[in-house]
Amino acid sequence: xxxxxxxxxxxxxxxxxxxxxxxxxxxxxxxxxxxxxxxxxxxxx
Amino acid sequence: xxxxxxxxxxxxxxxxxxxxxxxxxxxxxxxxxxxxxxxxxxxxxxxxxxxxxxxxxxxxxxxxxxxxxxxxxxxxxxxxxxxxxxxxxxxxxxxxxxxxxxxxxxxxxxxxxxxxxxxxxxxxxxxxxxxxxxxxxxxxxxxxxxxxxxxxxxxxxxxxxxxxxxxxxxxxxxxxxxxxxxxxxxxxxxxxxxxxxxxxxxxxxxxxxxxxxxxxxxxxxxxxxxxxxxxxxxxxxxxxxxxxxxxxxxxxxxxxxxxxxxxxxxxxxxxxxxxxxxxxxxxxxxxxxxxxxxxxxxxxxxxxxxxxxxxxxxxxxxxxxxxxxxxxxxxxxxxxxxxxxxxxxxxxxxxxxxxxxxxxxxxxxxxxxxxxxxxxxxxxxxxxxxxxxxxxxxxxxxxxxxxxxxxxxxxxxxxxxxxxxxxxxxxxxxxxxxxxxxxxxxxxxxxxxxxxxxxxxxxxxxxxxxxxxxxxxxxxxxxxxxxxxxxxxxxxxxxxxxx
Numbered sequence: 001x002x003x004x005x006x007x008x009x010x011x012x013x014x015x016x017x018x019x020x021x022x023x024x025x026x027x028x029x030x031x032x033x034x035x036x037x038x039x040x041x042x043x044x045x
Numbered sequence: 046x047x048x049x050x051x052x053x054x055x056x057x058x059x060x061x062x063x064x065x066x067x068x069x070x071x072x073x074x075x076x077x078x079x080x081x082x083x084x085x086x087x088x089x090x091x092x093x094x095x096x097x098x099x100x101x102x103x104x105x106x107x108x109x110x111x112x113x114x115x116x117x118x119x120x121x122x123x124x125x126x127x128x129x130x131x132x133x134x135x136x137x138x139x140x141x142x143x144x145x146x147x148x149x150x151x152x153x154x155x156x157x158x159x160x161x162x163x164x165x166x167x168x169x170x171x172x173x174x175x176x177x178x179x180x181x182x183x184x185x186x187x188x189x190x191x192x193x194x195x196x197x198x199x200x201x202x203x204x205x206x207x208x209x210x211x212x213x214x215x216x217x218x219x220x221x222x223x224x225x226x227x228x229x230x231x232x233x234x235x236x237x238x239x240x241x242x243x244x245x246x247x248x249x250x251x252x253x254x255x256x257x258x259x260x261x262x263x264x265x266x267x268x269x270x271x272x273x274x275x276x277x278x279x280x281x282x283x284x285x286x287x288x289x290x291x292x293x294x295x296x297x298x299x300x301x302x303x304x305x306x307x308x309x310x311x312x313x314x315x316x317x318x319x320x321x322x323x324x325x326x327x328x329x330x331x332x333x334x335x336x337x338x339x340x341x342x343x344x345x346x347x348x349x350x351x352x353x354x355x356x357x358x359x360x361x362x363x364x365x366x367x368x369x370x371x372x373x374x375x376x377x378x379x380x381x382x383x384x385x386x387x388x389x390x391x392x393x394x395x396x397x398x399x400x401x402x403x404x405x406x407x408x409x410x411x412x413x414x415x416x417x418x419x420x421x422x423x424x425x426x427x428x429x430x431x432x433x434x435x436x437x438x439x440x441x442x443x444x445x446x447x448x449x450x451x452x453x454x455x456x457x458x459x460x461x462x463x464x465x466x467x468x469x470x471x472x473x474x475x476x477x478x479x480x481x482x483x484x485x486x487x488x489x490x491x492x493x494x495x496x497x498x499x500x501x502x503x504x505x506x507x508x509x510x511x512x513x514x515x516x517x518x519x520x521x522x523x524x525x526x527x528x529x530x531x532x533x534x535x536x537x538x539x540x541x542x543x544x
Binding site for chain 2: 022042
């Protein structure tokens with residue numbers, strides 16, 4: 001495999017890991033935010 | 046047929062839950078701000094999830110997969126450029142924080158505050174036209190994707206797509222931004238899982254070495270170097286560099302997520318965290334496209350190669366999960382776009398044309414009607430329109446049609462005191478000229494004289510739109526400072542408002 005291919009594939013692997021890692025964190029924290037949004041909106045209503 | 050009973054059960058379960066929660070959100074809509082921007086109570090993680098879900102649709106998977114198949118690994122550069130654009134916005138709050146601070150609901154509202162009511166009207170029309178044309182191709186791409194992955198004929202899929210559109214319209218129309226945020230979050234979780242499943246199955250069948258070999262054999266250096274790749278080159282890269290910041294910060298469906306955030310700081314962070322994921326979510330479908338090249342060779346239709354790969358490598362059960370993820374991605378995109386463009390039409394086109402001020406109730410009702418009409422339009426447009434370039438380039442050029450002028454008006458309006466109404470008109474009109482010329486002339490490109498062919502080069506046209514919009518704002522404003530003195534916006538502190 002050439003150096004150029006290796007370069008782009010490493011960039012891809014890192015980017016994909018960052019995506020899935022961030023997505024996991026956002027999922028967990030997002031549930032908390034969603035509950036908070038609905039609670040506040042319910043109160044306002 | 047690739048789709049089995051288990052896949053159908055997963056898919057129907059997911060669609061039913063989406064409709065249930067989407068329609069249930071109607072109870073939270075207490076007024077116009079509640080309908081259009083969820084009462085401005087969205088926090089960072091939820092805002093990031095909903096923005097990411099909005100920006101990923103089957104159409105993005107399709108055009109990135111197509112790019113991967115026809116350009117090799119060189120298209121990965123777009124992931125890095127997009128990441129750079131979002132990172133700049135996320136770190137500096139460029140445009141998005143300024144607009145959020147002004148508490149606008151749509152971008153053209155800023156035009157009225159900074160320039161005039163008529164600039165708002167013109168800006169609203171261009172934003173609406175460019176936005177709806179941009180959206181027009183989504184359904185077609187979704188249809189192709191589902192045809193290839195599920196293994197049905199196109200005649201069945203037009204029915205499936207119509208049902209999907211009806212589901213999205215039903216909850217978007219009823220619950221507005223609350224429905225969009227709640228369903229986007231569910232869709233984000235499902236689509237991220239679907240992407241993981243698909244990537245793992247692709248990697249189980251196609252190795253990195255297979256990909257390196259296929260790209261070298263098919264493209265040589267242009268498979269790795271975007272500058273020498275005939276589909277890209279410097280003009281494309283510079284256009285993307287500017288466009289990634291401008292289109293990201295001024296794309297109404299995306300920026301409305303910042304408007305819905307609980308503060309300008311939260312709005313900025315939403316862009317930052319969304320940006321961190323951007324390189325990955327661009328490159329993953331591009332990788333699937335390159336993997337399709339390695340697996341099937343170069344003889345397939347580039348648009349269908351990637352979904353055919355997924356249909357072949359993902360087994361039953363997981364296929365239902367992956368298709369649910371892809372449909373989730375599309376539905377979140379449709380709902381955000383429908384709400385964004387209908388809000389622009391109701392608030393920035395119909396309302397300024399109306400002789401009396403429209404009540405909140407009528408504005409919401411209008412927005413609901415327009416959402417439905419847009420849905421019908423994209424169904425018809427998607428079935429009959431033939432793309433003049435790759436899907437990615439079509440999306441980028443229609444995006445440039447409104448983003449170039451909006452970039453001139455908003456960026457200069459926020460950060461340049463001399464920006465005035467003449468500059469705003471010039472920027473909006475000149476920004477739309479090159480993309481419009483491209484879309485029209487591309488239909489007759491065979492009969493064009495050689496000297497005019499440059500206008501049907503999608504990369505030149507996109508680059509020109511931003512250059513002309515910027516030039517129009519600067520020259521127009523400087524030439525008319527005396528006749529049209531700029532209207533300066535007072536900081537919130539001087540108006541006695543909290544940020």
